Amino acid sequence: MRICLLSYRGNPYSGGQGIYIHYLSRELCRLGHEVHLLAGPPYPEVVSAVKVHRLRSLQLYDSLEPLRSHLPRLRNPLRLYEFLATCAGTFPEPFTFSIRAYRKLQELLSSVKFDIVHDNQCLGYGLLLMKRLRVPVIATIHHPITVDRKLAFAQTENQRDRFRLMRWYSFIMMQRRVAPRLEKIITVSHSSARDIERSFKVYPNKLRVVHNGVDTDFFRSDNGISKRPNSIIAMDSGTGHMKGIPYLLQALRLLRENEDGNVNLTVVGTSAPGTKYAMLIREWGLEDAVTFTGRITKQELVRRYSTAEIAAVPSLYEGFGFPAVEAMSCKLPVIATRAGALPEVVGEDGRAGILVPPADSEALAAAIRHLLHDRQLRKSMGEAGRQRVEELFSWEKAAQETLQVYQELL
Numbered sequence: 001m002r003i004c005l006l007s008y009r010g011n012p013y014s015g016g017q018g019i020y021i022h023y024l025s026r027e028l029c030r031l032g033h034e035v036h037l038l039a040g041p042p043y044p045e046v047v048s049a050v051k052v053h054r055l056r057s058l059q060l061y062d063s064l065e066p067l068r069s070h071l072p073r074l075r076n077p078l079r080l081y082e083f084l085a086t087c088a089g090t091f092p093e094p095f096t097f098s099i100r101a102y103r104k105l106q107e108l109l110s111s112v113k114f115d116i117v118h119d120n121q122c123l124g125y126g127l128l129l130m131k132r133l134r135v136p137v138i139a140t141i142h143h144p145i146t147v148d149r150k151l152a153f154a155q156t157e158n159q160r161d162r163f164r165l166m167r168w169y170s171f172i173m174m175q176r177r178v179a180p181r182l183e184k185i186i187t188v189s190h191s192s193a194r195d196i197e198r199s200f201k202v203y204p205n206k207l208r209v210v211h212n213g214v215d216t217d218f219f220r221s222d223n224g225i226s227k228r229p230n231s232i233i234a235m236d237s238g239t240g241h242m243k244g245i246p247y248l249l250q251a252l253r254l255l256r257e258n259e260d261g262n263v264n265l266t267v268v269g270t271s272a273p274g275t276k277y278a279m280l281i282r283e284w285g286l287e288d289a290v291t292f293t294g295r296i297t298k299q300e301l302v303r304r305y306s307t308a309e310i311a312a313v314p315s316l317y318e319g320f321g322f323p324a325v326e327a328m329s330c331k332l333p334v335i336a337t338r339a340g341a342l343p344e345v346v347g348e349d350g351r352a353g354i355l356v357p358p359a360d361s362e363a364l365a366a367a368i369r370h371l372l373h374d375r376q377l378r379k380s381m382g383e384a385g386r387q388r389v390e391e392l393f394s395w396e397k398a399a400q401e402t403l404q405v406y407q408e409l410l
Contacts, residue, residue, distance in 0.1 A: 001406065002112060003028060004105065004135075005037045007120040008097035010044030015237055016142055016212075016322050018044060020188075021120050023213060025050045027399030036112070038104055040097045053108070055100040057093065058082050089167040095174060098124025105130055116406050119182075123175035127182065136409050138184040143192045143319025143340065144199040145172055151242055151316055176200050184409050186402060188212050188320040189341035195319075208405045212320050213395030218298065219329035221382075222306040230262050230372055233308035233332075235323035236269035243269075244314030244337065244358065246280060251314075251364035253284040263368065265312075266291045266304060305330040309378060310371050313342060316358050321345045325393050328352055328385030333378045335367045345393075352385035 007021040021037070021044050028035050029049040036051045037044065043054055058079055074080045078096055085092035101124075105117065117130055119139040130137050149169040156162050179185060179200040186208050187193050193207045236243045245267060255263050267277075267290065281290055293304070305311070311327030313336040318324075321342045324334050328346070334353030336342040337360075346353040354371065356363035371378055 001115045001403070002034045003036070003406070004108070004114045004117045005035060005120065006039075006097075006101050006117065006122055007037065007044060008040040008093055008101075008122045008124075009042060010037070010039040010046075010120070011042035016320065017120055019322060020140065020142070020212060022046055023215065023395040024399060024402065027395050028403070030396070031399060031403070033403075036108070036114070038101045040093065040100070053104055055097065055104060057096060057100070058086075089164060090170050091168055092171070094122045094124045094171050095126075096124075098122050098126025099129075100126075102126035102129045105133065105135075109133060109135070115410065118186075118402075118406075123178045125174060125178060127178055131181075136183055138186065138405065138409060139179065139182050140186045140188070141179065141192065141196050141200070142188055143317070144195050145169065145175065146199040147195060147317050147319075147340075148242065155241060180206075182206070184208060184405055186210050186405055189344050191341040191344055192319045195340075208408075210398055210401040210405065211393060212322070212325070213393050213398045214322075214325045214329045214389055215395065216329050216390060219302060219305070219326045221331040221386075222303065225303065225306040227309050228264070228307045229309070230264060231308045232263065232265045232310045232312050232368065233304055233327070234265065234267050234312045234314065236267050242316050244316050244339075245277060247359055247361045248312055248314045248364060249277060249280050249284065249286060249290065250361035251368060252286055252289055254361060254365040255368060256285070256289070258365075258369075263372070264289050264291070266293060266308065268293045268296060268301060268304060301326075302330065305332055308332060310335060310368065312364070312368070313337065314358070314364055315339050315342065318342050318345075324353070325389060328382075329389045329393075331382035331386045333371055333381035334385060335364065335371065346385075347388055352381055352388050 010021045011018045025035050025037055026047045038053045040055050040057055074083055078099055082092050082096045114135050117135050117137045119127055121141055127137050152165050180202050185202055185206055187196055190209050193209050196202050197204055234248055236245050252265055281287055311332040311334045313324045315337055316339055318340040324336050324345050327334050334346055336346050336353055336355055337358040338355050339358040343355055349355040354367040356367055
């Protein structure tokens with residue numbers, strides 16, 4: 001089968017979408033299929049068997065250059081639109097990528113006959129143009145961005161910020177129009193399927209759930225590394241507080257107030273020291289208890305998992321929950337919220353992990369205290385988590401189930 005994947009931001013550092021495109025494309029190639037990938041910057045990291053077609057953009061959100069430096073490049077109408085839309089405070093990348101991808105697909109179809117086009121949550125109007133080329137078009141929606149918008153609005157403090165967010169998330173209107181018009185939608189959890197049905201008005205008979213996988217050969221505990229006593233690891237990414245880190249910090253403060261002062265937390269991800277949590281850390285006296293790593297390599301991430309005793313996933317929402325499944329793969333007991341798909345990933349409460357209500361610092365603190373004081377429970381949960389991952393979350397299985405969706409449509 002000839003498969004054309006689309007990913008407007010395909011680098012693994014861009015989050016779950018980048019991880020998804022890396023492993024899905026790899027497994028499709030391993031299963032003997034020809035895979036082309038039309039990708040925007042930051043460009044993906046994929047195996048050599050994948051034929052990557054890089055689609056350039058202005059990269060205005062990633063550039064440190066002043067906007068006026070881009071003026072000589074604006075003779076192209078699409079670039080001009082991208083520039084003006086960015087200046088207006090909107091996020092035009094999904095739309096502009098979809099148009100570039102449509103044009104590139106037209107060009108490629110002169111020499112390659114694709115069996116299917118599979119979009120990775122761009123959902124731009126260009127996908128509807130692709131349908132005119134007589135190639136079936138489907139999309140993966142990890143979760144509807146309406147959830148991100150709702151949580152972002154809840155964190156705003158004034159009308160000016162609300163107006164700014166309304167402009168930024170204006171692309172959602174386009175996604176709501178495109179998603180119901182595609183032949184099939186793949187999503188990564190039953191929780192996300194319900195949210196997509198409700199938010200994007202996609203009929204249930206068009207939705208197919210294919211769980212993500214995890215690289216169990218890579219994400220495994222290194223028994224040669226000693227555990228750091230009373231250590232917790234958590235992941236943070238993007239803007240806002242969707243990953244629930246402020247509630248975890250408050251849980252640390254509660255533990256210290258109850259004479260559990262030796263608990264330490266490592267936060268891995270985009271946040272660096274002195275950024276959005278600095279005020280809370282100073283106010284609660286946690287300077288010596290919290291370490292922010294910033295972005296690190298996958299190898300370093302596995303090392304950090306191996307040294308920690310507990311993984312915390314205090315997210316306010318997860319469409320799937322890569323931090324939880326990666327930690328479980330490394331035999332770490334997980335404390336996660338009952339938000340989004342996390343109960344679906346972690347499984348039965350008390351077996352591979354402990355589930356707590358979202359935005360509940362006291363429940364987080366109680367779960368941390370309980371696990372830190374019970375070494376045998378930590379070990380048994382870690383073993384159960386690894387077993388659950390091996391049984392349910394394989395990238396080969398995800399690719400095979402994705403192919404079943406392709407075949408069903410064809």
